[in-house]
Amino acid sequence: MKQVLIVDDSNVIRKVAKRILETLEFKTVEADDGQKALAICTAQMPDAILLDWNMPVMDGMTFLKALRNMPGGAAPKVIFCTAENDISNIARAMHAGADEYIMKPFDRRIIRSKFEEIGLV
Amino acid sequence: MIDWFTQFRTFVQKTTGVVVHEGQEYLVESRLAPILRTFGFASTADLIKQVLRRQDPQLIALVADAMMTSETFFFRDRQPFELFRTVMLPRLVEAKRDKRRIRIWSAACATGQEPYSLAMVLDEEARRLAGWQIEIVATDLSGSALETARAGLYNQFEVQRGLPISLLLRYFHRDNEKWRVVEHIRSRVRFQQLNLLHSFNQLDTFDIIFCRNVLMYFSPETRRSVMARMAQTLEPGGMLMLGATEFLPGGEHLFQPLPEHPSLLLKRPVALDADLKRTVLA
Numbered sequence: 001m002k003q004v005l006i007v008d009d010s011n012v013i014r015k016v017a018k019r020i021l022e023t024l025e026f027k028t029v030e031a032d033d034g035q036k037a038l039a040i041c042t043a044q045m046p047d048a049i050l051l052d053w054n055m056p057v058m059d060g061m062t063f064l065k066a067l068r069n070m071p072g073g074a075a076p077k078v079i080f081c082t083a084e085n086d087i088s089n090i091a092r093a094m095h096a097g098a099d100e101y102i103m104k105p106f107d108r109r110i111i112r113s114k115f116e117e118i119g120l121v
Numbered sequence: 122m123i124d125w126f127t128q129f130r131t132f133v134q135k136t137t138g139v140v141v142h143e144g145q146e147y148l149v150e151s152r153l154a155p156i157l158r159t160f161g162f163a164s165t166a167d168l169i170k171q172v173l174r175r176q177d178p179q180l181i182a183l184v185a186d187a188m189m190t191s192e193t194f195f196f197r198d199r200q201p202f203e204l205f206r207t208v209m210l211p212r213l214v215e216a217k218r219d220k221r222r223i224r225i226w227s228a229a230c231a232t233g234q235e236p237y238s239l240a241m242v243l244d245e246e247a248r249r250l251a252g253w254q255i256e257i258v259a260t261d262l263s264g265s266a267l268e269t270a271r272a273g274l275y276n277q278f279e280v281q282r283g284l285p286i287s288l289l290l291r292y293f294h295r296d297n298e299k300w301r302v303v304e305h306i307r308s309r310v311r312f313q314q315l316n317l318l319h320s321f322n323q324l325d326t327f328d329i330i331f332c333r334n335v336l337m338y339f340s341p342e343t344r345r346s347v348m349a350r351m352a353q354t355l356e357p358g359g360m361l362m363l364g365a366t367e368f369l370p371g372g373e374h375l376f377q378p379l380p381e382h383p384s385l386l387l388k389r390p391v392a393l394d395a396d397l398k399r400t401v402l403a
Contacts, residue, residue: 085277091290101286103277109194110281116199117285 002120003027003044007037007063008052008081013104017050017081020111024121034058038066045072048120050102053082053093061096068097077118081106129169136185137262138318138347139338152187156180186263193231195284196238201333201362204385206242209360213328214249216358222254226324226354228317228332230259233270233310234279235331237302240309241292258324260315271312273302317347321354328356333384334364341371348372352388361386 004026006017011032018028029046031037035058037049049067053060060080067073080093081102090101100114115121129149130141141149150165160180162168171177172184196202213223227236236259243255261267280289280300293300315324317335330351336344351361352375361376363384376386 087290087295090286094286094290103281106281107278110278113194113282113284 001025001027002047003029005029005031005037005040005046005049005076007031007034007049007055007060009033009055010052013052013081017106017111020108021050023108024112024115026115026120034060034063034066037063038070041067041070041073041076046076048077048079048115048118050079050081051098053080053084053089061093064093064096064098077120079114079118125166125169125173128173132173133185133188134340134343136181137189137316138340138343139188140340141188149188153184156183156187182264186265189263193234194279194282195234195288197235197283197333198365199283200365200382201331201384202238202242204362204382205239205329205331206246208379208382208385209329209362210246210250212358212360214253217328221252223256223329224325224327224356225255225257225329226327226331227257227259227310228315228330228351229335230261230270230312231263231266232275232279233259233266233273233312234275234283235259235333236270236310236312237273237292237306238283239331240306241288243309244292244306255309257310258313258327259310260313260324262314262316264314267312267314270310273307274299275302276300318343321350324354326356326359327354328359329362330355330359331362333362334367337364337367345371348375352376355388357388357390359388361388 004021006014006028008014008017009032014030018030021028029040031040033055051060051064060082064078077099078097079100079102080098081104083104085103093101099118102110102114112121126146126149133139133141153165153168157165157168160168162171172181175181217223225239227239230236236257239257243250259270261270274296276299280293289300292303292306294303332351336347339347348371352372355361363386365384367384372386375389377389379385379387
């Protein structure tokens with residue numbers, strides 16, 4: 001079973017995403033900021049990361065750059081999942097190494113579609 | 122209840138081809154609920170009685186629209202678009218290298234996601250198709266769906282279902298809270314209102330027809346008639362793409378499925394004029 005790390009400071013978003021991902025037969029692990037997410041990745045690299053942008057302690061963009069510089073950090077597919085919906089921000093995220101991008105709010109179909117896009121569904 | 126429902130089923134089938142089955146009152150009620158509210162009808166039965174009097178064409182059009190299943194999204198089911206790129210286009214590029222002209226019909230295109238997806242594939246293949254004239258005609262019965270399609274304007278949910286982010290960045294721009302298809306993709310598609318139950322004569326001929334997830338809502342007779350008229354509309358060597366669950370609904374003598382892709386049908390080489398006439402007349 002593939003593992004997805006959900007990184008979001010909102011408990012509600014993590015819960016909704018977890019429920020959807022479990023119906024798609026993923027195992028999930030959660031972090032509420034980028035720093036905790038990095039610790040999880042150091043211990044065990046997930047197959048994919050659903051990543052919020054704006055979070056306290058360490059934001060999504062800082063996390064992504066740090067992740068991609070870690071040993072093995074190029075492997076996980078990263079899907080940004082954020083309320084940031086400006087074209088320039090989306091382009092920045094993709095340039096920084098994200099594989100896909102979800103603009104909140106999302107539903108099951110969007111999550112499914114994006115995980116299909118990265119080849120995990 | 123039964124009486125208006127039975128009459129309404131006949132009305133929907135005659136108007137749109139869509140078969141409403143017995144026991145689907147719930148479907149009718151949920152589809153018509155917004156119209157009920159807008160026009161202040163007391164009940165679904167009252168609304169339907171008014172429709173059946175056939176005095177108000179606008180109301181009839183709204184009800185017909187509501188009864189048609191028009192859910193669609195960009196690159197729906199993926200594989201048809203992959204086959205379009207890897208099988209259909211190469212076959213036609215080879216077969217039509219003298220004329221260098223390909224015509225594509227997106228039948229029952231609803232709000233336009235399918236023809237725009239095809240236009241995006243063509244744009245990605247632009248280098249291979251340099252010097253070719255490629256037309257996409259997209260039709261639907263629903264005037265309101267076509268209005269959305271022509272505007273090429275979609276909400277945030279619609280652009281995230283099926284559309285990779287790289288294509289969103291390349292082929293859309295923000296328009297207030299929505300996303301609009303860029304002009305050079307919009308201008309590749311010509312939209313036209315058409316009822317699949319009526320003649321296709323106004324359309325000229327095509328090399329490719331996409332008619333997905335539509336025939337399944339029709340009766341077997343209507344399906345056969347539509348398939349036969351589509352076969353007549355296709356050029357020799359033409360191809361028909363059906364929905365993933367619509368394997369050859371009554372068109373075996375007109376089309377041959379690709380063995381590994383049963384929903385992609387090739388027009389049979391000897392196009393059996395007698396068969397066509399017999400099926401159309403049947």
